[in-house]
Amino acid sequence: MKCSDCKWRKYCLPSDLSGPSLSEFEHIVHLGKKFEKEQRIYSQGSSFRSLFAIQSGSVKTQYTLTSGYTQVTAFYYPGEVIGLDAIDTDKYPGTAIALEDSIICEIPFAHLEQIAQQQPILNQSLFKLMGREFVRDQSLLFLLGSRAAEERVLSFLSSIAKRHTIMNPESQQLQLSMSRTDIASFLGISLETVSRELTKLKKNGWLELSGRNVLIHQPANFKEYVFQLADKTI
Amino acid sequence: MKCSDCKWRKYCLPSDLSGPSLSEFEHIVHLGKKFEKEQRIYSQGSSFRSLFAIQSGSVKTQYTLTSGYTQVTAFYYPGEVIGLDAIDTDKYPGTAIALEDSIICEIPFAHLEQIAQQQPILNQSLFKLMGREFVRDQSLLFLLGSRAAEERVLSFLSSIAKRHTIMNPESQQLQLSMSRTDIASFLGISLETVSRELTKLKKNGWLELSGRNVLIHQPANFKEYVFQLADKTI
DNA sequence: CGCGACGTTGAGATTCGTCAATGATAGTGG
DNA sequence: CCACTATCATTGACGAATCTCAACGTCGCG
The missing domain is CATH 1.10.10.10 (Winged helix-like DNA-binding domain superfamily/Winged helix DNA-binding domain)
Incomplete structure (x- = not known):
């Protein structure tokens, strides 16, 4: 299924794209990959190549310390994008695991950066997406503060x-x-x-x-x- | 003081810039504004215009709920950039307050977006900066999880x-x-x-x-x- | 149908929050 | 320069909330 047909597009990364710029975006995305329950979307420490957008199903992300202690840090649902926290370090700092059979779109980040450089709207969407993730984290910090x-x-x-x-x-x-x-x-x-x-x-x-x-x-x-x-x- | 002379440049937003692109960046930044202890750098709910980079001193950010309950969400030191969480909403979701007399550089975001659109290196630095902020938030979530x-x-x-x-x-x-x-x-x-x-x-x-x-x-x-x-x- | 993973419930131990009193520090004005 | 005062920090006692350990249910899958 293409982004243009996706129910969740308006919540997703290509929210503000249309026409040729949307086509270009769709061109670089590996759409609709299937993941089974318990399957990993990416693993802590592996090389960062792509962001992933949930199309259906749900995902948890978790971090494991060298001590072996593991903690779940977020749950994600359709329209949400995961992997943003890997941008700084080139490694995924955590692991993402499908909580149920899920369909997930892979967005290679190098390509994304390239076309974002030419499409101000996409670049802005990416900034906004990241900004939204900050707000989400802040809410969570609040929650755990109590x-x-x-x-x-x-x-x-x-x-x-x-x-x-x-x-x-x-x-x-x-x-x-x-x-x-x-x-x-x-x-x-x-x-x-x-x-x-x-x-x-x-x-x-x-x-x-x-x-x-x-x-x-x-x-x-x-x-x-x-x-x-x-x-x-x- | 210019970025090129700043001790913390390599940790700051213009870390990877040099020559003319650095000059262009310096051109849009309001360098070295002074803030007194307890003074606000920005306030929750006010319009988002700029990011701020700490040059000296330290800053806390805090969020206040409608109930009036306030929580400190981060402390920032030289080289660190604040205000990223406002990008999504066009309002600062929290308040930033100087913990001591501090010197802080203001980076108007609209200008930044403009020149980042032309300078892939700066755009990447901005992504990385945001990525780093995610990692910081995740660390904190982890901490508060225990x-x-x-x-x-x-x-x-x-x-x-x-x-x-x-x-x-x-x-x-x-x-x-x-x-x-x-x-x-x-x-x-x-x-x-x-x-x-x-x-x-x-x-x-x-x-x-x-x-x-x-x-x-x-x-x-x-x-x-x-x-x-x-x-x-x- | 039985097994194993998941979920619920109970009792005791522990940690942390609240309230309250005391002590230290810095900023202010005489 | 010093005393005064407000703010900040420490310490103690007590009670409440939550953790841990343990037993018991329950659900789904082979």
Whole structure:
């Protein structure tokens, strides 16, 4: 599938391109590569060649220290671009792993830089994309700055729900693609605490919960609750 | 003072420029503006016009939520560039405040984009600069992902010491320019805990400590200790 | 149907935050 | 130059939140 036909183009890198400049962009991209669940999109330490744009599915990125300690640093959904953190060092500083069977477009960075140099609009889009990633990171820093487990879990749910709504406006039911362990690692709390907080939300009537299936009862009220307690959106 | 004479050029945005392209860059930069301690370099919500490069002194960035809750998100030292997180939104999402009397160069972003479009090297430097900022954010996320206060304080000290050593290779004595409150906010722990952890390090003989003056006794051993316990450097 | 991975729940131990009092430091004005 | 004051930093006691360890459920896949 070409970018011009992609549902998520307006959220993706070629958002502002059209006509011949879009064709040129499509020309350098390896579109729609398939990745299976658990498969790596890139690995920590390997040479940086490409950015990757999610077309369908979901991805986690994780970093492993020399000590062996591993931490999940982000979850990504369609329209989002991963690999930006490799630009400085020419190596991927982390590993990206598909959380489910996913379709992902590979954007060779050297080519991208070349054509961006000739297309101011693309260059700007790239800057904006990176800027957006900063804002995302800042939100996350905020989230982790507080120590309250409930806030962390709420922010996580809220973030996932928001993105789910953009992708599936018709369906309230959302299915988490990541394990409790992944969530815990991402939020910097123990997996037991994640489980307990989710159970608490369920008991208090905020949502239905069965394994990885989540249904938020009154999204508007829920959002208000999150906002009061834990809105880390800048 | 011009970039060509600046000690920190190789760490700064024009690192790879020379000759006429460097002159052109210098031409658009407002060099060496003075900011007093506590003075704002830019404010949250105001229009994004420029990036700022620290020439001397130090800066903190902080974000304030609608609830009024404020959090310090980074400390910056000479050679480092701030304001990158505003590129996406055209507003500064946070506030930057000088921690001491500082000299800072203003880089109007519209001009920068223009000349970067003609100078691939500068464009690449800008990408790299942003990439470096991602790595920094990731490191911080990693740090905050762990809950141990000792690790957080150690990582903070280690980060400051590393930058201090680059700037002042001859002196081991470092003077923190930020308050305990700022450190606590940045690390996501209470200021009392910061104080207690620092005192603990002092009692265990790792460093000398008097107010904001810190002297790390055996930097090599200290680094090893940090590495074992808390190395979040990716 | 059984096994293994994933998720939930419970109890005790630990860490850290909060509140509060005390001590040090720097900036201000007499 | 010194005293005064406001801000900043340290220290202690207590309680709450979360981690760890452990047992028990549950789900999906072969």
